[in-house]
Amino acid sequence: MAEVTGNSALAKRFDEYLTQHRMRHTPERAAVLQRVLSTSRPFNIESLRAMLEADSYYVSRATLYNTIELLIDAGIVRRLKLDGNHASYEKVVSNIRIRLMCDECGKVKETRDPNFIAFINTRKFTAFNATGFDLYVTGTCSTCARKLKRMKRLKRDNK
Ligand SMILES: [Zn+2]
Known part of the structure:
Protein backbone atom coordinates (compact mmCIF):
# COMPACT_ATOMS: atom_id res chain seq x y z
CA MET A 1 0.00 0.00 0.00
CA VAL A 92 4.66 0.63 8.80
CA VAL A 93 3.62 3.10 6.13
CA SER A 94 -0.01 2.93 5.30
CA ASN A 95 -3.24 4.66 6.02
CA ILE A 96 -5.21 1.85 7.62
CA ARG A 97 -7.96 2.56 10.10
CA ILE A 98 -9.96 0.07 12.10
CA ARG A 99 -12.99 1.45 13.89
CA LEU A 100 -15.36 -0.19 16.30
CA MET A 101 -18.90 1.10 15.85
CA CYS A 102 -21.66 0.48 18.39
CA ASP A 103 -25.03 -0.44 16.80
CA GLU A 104 -26.86 0.84 19.89
CA CYS A 105 -25.41 4.29 20.61
CA GLY A 106 -23.44 4.88 17.41
CA LYS A 107 -20.21 5.59 19.27
CA VAL A 108 -17.09 5.00 17.14
CA LYS A 109 -13.76 4.07 18.65
CA GLU A 110 -10.56 3.68 16.67
CA THR A 111 -8.48 0.65 17.49
CA ARG A 112 -5.12 -0.78 16.43
CA ASP A 113 -4.31 -4.28 15.37
CA PRO A 114 -0.69 -4.65 14.20
CA ASN A 115 -1.28 -8.19 12.89
CA PHE A 116 -4.27 -7.14 10.85
CA ILE A 117 -2.42 -4.10 9.51
CA ALA A 118 0.54 -6.27 8.51
CA PHE A 119 -1.87 -8.60 6.70
CA ILE A 120 -3.63 -5.77 4.84
CA ASN A 121 -0.23 -4.44 3.79
CA THR A 122 0.41 -7.70 1.93
CA ARG A 123 -2.80 -7.38 -0.17
CA LYS A 124 -2.59 -6.35 -3.82
CA PHE A 125 -5.57 -5.39 -5.95
CA THR A 126 -5.83 -5.84 -9.70
CA ALA A 127 -5.80 -2.56 -11.65
CA PHE A 128 -6.08 -0.56 -8.46
CA ASN A 129 -3.54 1.41 -6.47
CA ALA A 130 -4.69 1.29 -2.87
CA THR A 131 -3.80 4.26 -0.68
CA GLY A 132 -5.87 3.50 2.37
CA PHE A 133 -8.10 1.04 4.11
CA ASP A 134 -11.10 1.62 6.32
CA LEU A 135 -12.68 -1.14 8.33
CA TYR A 136 -15.76 -0.73 10.46
CA VAL A 137 -16.40 -3.42 13.02
CA THR A 138 -20.03 -3.38 14.15
CA GLY A 139 -21.30 -4.62 17.48
CA THR A 140 -22.16 -3.41 20.96
CA CYS A 141 -19.97 -1.28 23.21
CA SER A 142 -19.47 -2.37 26.82
CA THR A 143 -21.71 0.42 28.18
CA CYS A 144 -24.59 -0.59 25.91
CA ALA A 145 -23.99 -4.29 26.56
CA ARG A 146 -24.43 -3.64 30.30
CA LYS A 147 -27.56 -1.57 29.66
CA LEU A 148 -29.08 -4.29 27.49
CA LYS A 149 -28.34 -6.93 30.07
CA ARG A 150 -30.01 -4.86 32.78
CA MET A 151 -33.10 -4.30 30.61
CA LYS A 152 -33.36 -8.00 29.85
CA ARG A 153 -33.20 -8.80 33.56
CA LEU A 154 -35.89 -6.20 34.38
CA LYS A 155 -38.19 -7.66 31.73
CA ARG A 156 -37.67 -11.15 33.12
CA ASP A 157 -38.30 -10.07 36.73
CA ASN A 158 -41.54 -8.28 35.81
CA LYS A 159 -43.07 -11.38 34.29
ZN1 LIG B 1 -22.94 1.77 22.67
Missing part, protein backbone atom coordinates in the same frame (compact mmCIF):
# COMPACT_ATOMS: atom_id res chain seq x y z
CA ALA A 2 1.23 3.49 -0.77
CA GLU A 3 3.00 5.63 1.77
CA VAL A 4 0.39 8.00 3.09
CA THR A 5 1.06 8.14 6.80
CA GLY A 6 3.67 10.83 7.32
CA ASN A 7 6.54 10.61 9.77
CA SER A 8 5.07 13.34 11.94
CA ALA A 9 1.87 11.30 12.33
CA LEU A 10 3.92 8.25 13.33
CA ALA A 11 5.99 10.30 15.78
CA LYS A 12 2.79 11.63 17.30
CA ARG A 13 1.42 8.10 17.55
CA PHE A 14 4.49 6.94 19.49
CA ASP A 15 4.25 9.97 21.74
CA GLU A 16 0.63 9.12 22.52
CA TYR A 17 1.50 5.47 23.00
CA LEU A 18 4.15 6.25 25.62
CA THR A 19 1.80 8.61 27.44
CA GLN A 20 -1.05 6.09 27.33
CA HIS A 21 1.16 3.35 28.78
CA ARG A 22 2.71 5.73 31.33
CA MET A 23 6.18 5.20 29.88
CA ARG A 24 8.95 7.74 29.90
CA HIS A 25 9.90 9.77 26.85
CA THR A 26 13.63 9.02 27.00
CA PRO A 27 16.28 10.47 24.64
CA GLU A 28 17.16 6.89 23.59
CA ARG A 29 13.58 6.13 22.55
CA ALA A 30 13.41 9.42 20.64
CA ALA A 31 16.70 8.69 18.84
CA VAL A 32 15.63 5.16 17.83
CA LEU A 33 12.26 6.46 16.62
CA GLN A 34 13.89 9.19 14.50
CA ARG A 35 16.31 6.71 12.93
CA VAL A 36 13.52 4.24 12.15
CA LEU A 37 11.35 6.97 10.62
CA SER A 38 14.17 8.21 8.43
CA THR A 39 14.65 4.84 6.75
CA SER A 40 12.24 3.31 4.27
CA ARG A 41 14.16 0.05 3.89
CA PRO A 42 13.97 -3.02 6.13
CA PHE A 43 16.53 -3.08 8.93
CA ASN A 44 17.68 -5.35 11.72
CA ILE A 45 19.04 -4.61 15.18
CA GLU A 46 22.64 -4.56 13.94
CA SER A 47 22.04 -2.24 11.00
CA LEU A 48 19.92 0.04 13.17
CA ARG A 49 22.70 0.15 15.73
CA ALA A 50 25.24 0.97 13.00
CA MET A 51 23.02 3.81 11.70
CA LEU A 52 22.74 5.24 15.21
CA GLU A 53 26.49 4.95 15.77
CA ALA A 54 27.08 6.79 12.48
CA ASP A 55 25.24 9.66 14.15
CA SER A 56 27.47 9.19 17.22
CA TYR A 57 24.55 7.80 19.16
CA TYR A 58 25.29 4.75 21.26
CA VAL A 59 22.36 2.65 22.42
CA SER A 60 22.65 -0.77 24.07
CA ARG A 61 21.25 -3.83 22.28
CA ALA A 62 18.78 -4.37 25.12
CA THR A 63 17.43 -0.83 24.73
CA LEU A 64 17.20 -1.31 20.97
CA TYR A 65 15.24 -4.56 21.26
CA ASN A 66 13.06 -3.05 23.92
CA THR A 67 12.29 0.08 21.89
CA ILE A 68 11.60 -1.94 18.73
CA GLU A 69 9.07 -4.02 20.69
CA LEU A 70 7.34 -0.80 21.77
CA LEU A 71 7.35 0.50 18.19
CA ILE A 72 5.80 -2.78 17.02
CA ASP A 73 3.14 -2.61 19.70
CA ALA A 74 2.39 1.00 18.76
CA GLY A 75 1.91 -0.05 15.13
CA ILE A 76 4.88 1.94 13.84
CA VAL A 77 7.20 -0.96 13.02
CA ARG A 78 6.43 -4.48 11.93
CA ARG A 79 8.50 -7.64 12.03
CA LEU A 80 9.42 -9.20 8.69
CA LYS A 81 10.09 -12.87 8.35
CA LEU A 82 13.09 -12.86 6.08
CA ASP A 83 15.93 -14.99 7.41
CA GLY A 84 15.33 -17.49 10.17
CA ASN A 85 17.48 -16.42 13.12
CA HIS A 86 17.84 -12.72 12.46
CA ALA A 87 14.64 -10.76 12.72
CA SER A 88 14.21 -7.89 10.30
CA TYR A 89 11.86 -4.99 10.72
CA GLU A 90 10.36 -2.22 8.68
CA LYS A 91 8.43 0.95 9.23
Whole structure:
Protein backbone atom coordinates (compact mmCIF):
# COMPACT_ATOMS: atom_id res chain seq x y z
CA MET A 1 0.00 0.00 0.00
CA ALA A 2 1.23 3.49 -0.77
CA GLU A 3 3.00 5.63 1.77
CA VAL A 4 0.39 8.00 3.09
CA THR A 5 1.06 8.14 6.80
CA GLY A 6 3.67 10.83 7.32
CA ASN A 7 6.54 10.61 9.77
CA SER A 8 5.07 13.34 11.94
CA ALA A 9 1.87 11.30 12.33
CA LEU A 10 3.92 8.25 13.33
CA ALA A 11 5.99 10.30 15.78
CA LYS A 12 2.79 11.63 17.30
CA ARG A 13 1.42 8.10 17.55
CA PHE A 14 4.49 6.94 19.49
CA ASP A 15 4.25 9.97 21.74
CA GLU A 16 0.63 9.12 22.52
CA TYR A 17 1.50 5.47 23.00
CA LEU A 18 4.15 6.25 25.62
CA THR A 19 1.80 8.61 27.44
CA GLN A 20 -1.05 6.09 27.33
CA HIS A 21 1.16 3.35 28.78
CA ARG A 22 2.71 5.73 31.33
CA MET A 23 6.18 5.20 29.88
CA ARG A 24 8.95 7.74 29.90
CA HIS A 25 9.90 9.77 26.85
CA THR A 26 13.63 9.02 27.00
CA PRO A 27 16.28 10.47 24.64
CA GLU A 28 17.16 6.89 23.59
CA ARG A 29 13.58 6.13 22.55
CA ALA A 30 13.41 9.42 20.64
CA ALA A 31 16.70 8.69 18.84
CA VAL A 32 15.63 5.16 17.83
CA LEU A 33 12.26 6.46 16.62
CA GLN A 34 13.89 9.19 14.50
CA ARG A 35 16.31 6.71 12.93
CA VAL A 36 13.52 4.24 12.15
CA LEU A 37 11.35 6.97 10.62
CA SER A 38 14.17 8.21 8.43
CA THR A 39 14.65 4.84 6.75
CA SER A 40 12.24 3.31 4.27
CA ARG A 41 14.16 0.05 3.89
CA PRO A 42 13.97 -3.02 6.13
CA PHE A 43 16.53 -3.08 8.93
CA ASN A 44 17.68 -5.35 11.72
CA ILE A 45 19.04 -4.61 15.18
CA GLU A 46 22.64 -4.56 13.94
CA SER A 47 22.04 -2.24 11.00
CA LEU A 48 19.92 0.04 13.17
CA ARG A 49 22.70 0.15 15.73
CA ALA A 50 25.24 0.97 13.00
CA MET A 51 23.02 3.81 11.70
CA LEU A 52 22.74 5.24 15.21
CA GLU A 53 26.49 4.95 15.77
CA ALA A 54 27.08 6.79 12.48
CA ASP A 55 25.24 9.66 14.15
CA SER A 56 27.47 9.19 17.22
CA TYR A 57 24.55 7.80 19.16
CA TYR A 58 25.29 4.75 21.26
CA VAL A 59 22.36 2.65 22.42
CA SER A 60 22.65 -0.77 24.07
CA ARG A 61 21.25 -3.83 22.28
CA ALA A 62 18.78 -4.37 25.12
CA THR A 63 17.43 -0.83 24.73
CA LEU A 64 17.20 -1.31 20.97
CA TYR A 65 15.24 -4.56 21.26
CA ASN A 66 13.06 -3.05 23.92
CA THR A 67 12.29 0.08 21.89
CA ILE A 68 11.60 -1.94 18.73
CA GLU A 69 9.07 -4.02 20.69
CA LEU A 70 7.34 -0.80 21.77
CA LEU A 71 7.35 0.50 18.19
CA ILE A 72 5.80 -2.78 17.02
CA ASP A 73 3.14 -2.61 19.70
CA ALA A 74 2.39 1.00 18.76
CA GLY A 75 1.91 -0.05 15.13
CA ILE A 76 4.88 1.94 13.84
CA VAL A 77 7.20 -0.96 13.02
CA ARG A 78 6.43 -4.48 11.93
CA ARG A 79 8.50 -7.64 12.03
CA LEU A 80 9.42 -9.20 8.69
CA LYS A 81 10.09 -12.87 8.35
CA LEU A 82 13.09 -12.86 6.08
CA ASP A 83 15.93 -14.99 7.41
CA GLY A 84 15.33 -17.49 10.17
CA ASN A 85 17.48 -16.42 13.12
CA HIS A 86 17.84 -12.72 12.46
CA ALA A 87 14.64 -10.76 12.72
CA SER A 88 14.21 -7.89 10.30
CA TYR A 89 11.86 -4.99 10.72
CA GLU A 90 10.36 -2.22 8.68
CA LYS A 91 8.43 0.95 9.23
CA VAL A 92 4.66 0.63 8.80
CA VAL A 93 3.62 3.10 6.13
CA SER A 94 -0.01 2.93 5.30
CA ASN A 95 -3.24 4.66 6.02
CA ILE A 96 -5.21 1.85 7.62
CA ARG A 97 -7.96 2.56 10.10
CA ILE A 98 -9.96 0.07 12.10
CA ARG A 99 -12.99 1.45 13.89
CA LEU A 100 -15.36 -0.19 16.30
CA MET A 101 -18.90 1.10 15.85
CA CYS A 102 -21.66 0.48 18.39
CA ASP A 103 -25.03 -0.44 16.80
CA GLU A 104 -26.86 0.84 19.89
CA CYS A 105 -25.41 4.29 20.61
CA GLY A 106 -23.44 4.88 17.41
CA LYS A 107 -20.21 5.59 19.27
CA VAL A 108 -17.09 5.00 17.14
CA LYS A 109 -13.76 4.07 18.65
CA GLU A 110 -10.56 3.68 16.67
CA THR A 111 -8.48 0.65 17.49
CA ARG A 112 -5.12 -0.78 16.43
CA ASP A 113 -4.31 -4.28 15.37
CA PRO A 114 -0.69 -4.65 14.20
CA ASN A 115 -1.28 -8.19 12.89
CA PHE A 116 -4.27 -7.14 10.85
CA ILE A 117 -2.42 -4.10 9.51
CA ALA A 118 0.54 -6.27 8.51
CA PHE A 119 -1.87 -8.60 6.70
CA ILE A 120 -3.63 -5.77 4.84
CA ASN A 121 -0.23 -4.44 3.79
CA THR A 122 0.41 -7.70 1.93
CA ARG A 123 -2.80 -7.38 -0.17
CA LYS A 124 -2.59 -6.35 -3.82
CA PHE A 125 -5.57 -5.39 -5.95
CA THR A 126 -5.83 -5.84 -9.70
CA ALA A 127 -5.80 -2.56 -11.65
CA PHE A 128 -6.08 -0.56 -8.46
CA ASN A 129 -3.54 1.41 -6.47
CA ALA A 130 -4.69 1.29 -2.87
CA THR A 131 -3.80 4.26 -0.68
CA GLY A 132 -5.87 3.50 2.37
CA PHE A 133 -8.10 1.04 4.11
CA ASP A 134 -11.10 1.62 6.32
CA LEU A 135 -12.68 -1.14 8.33
CA TYR A 136 -15.76 -0.73 10.46
CA VAL A 137 -16.40 -3.42 13.02
CA THR A 138 -20.03 -3.38 14.15
CA GLY A 139 -21.30 -4.62 17.48
CA THR A 140 -22.16 -3.41 20.96
CA CYS A 141 -19.97 -1.28 23.21
CA SER A 142 -19.47 -2.37 26.82
CA THR A 143 -21.71 0.42 28.18
CA CYS A 144 -24.59 -0.59 25.91
CA ALA A 145 -23.99 -4.29 26.56
CA ARG A 146 -24.43 -3.64 30.30
CA LYS A 147 -27.56 -1.57 29.66
CA LEU A 148 -29.08 -4.29 27.49
CA LYS A 149 -28.34 -6.93 30.07
CA ARG A 150 -30.01 -4.86 32.78
CA MET A 151 -33.10 -4.30 30.61
CA LYS A 152 -33.36 -8.00 29.85
CA ARG A 153 -33.20 -8.80 33.56
CA LEU A 154 -35.89 -6.20 34.38
CA LYS A 155 -38.19 -7.66 31.73
CA ARG A 156 -37.67 -11.15 33.12
CA ASP A 157 -38.30 -10.07 36.73
CA ASN A 158 -41.54 -8.28 35.81
CA LYS A 159 -43.07 -11.38 34.29
ZN1 LIG B 1 -22.94 1.77 22.67
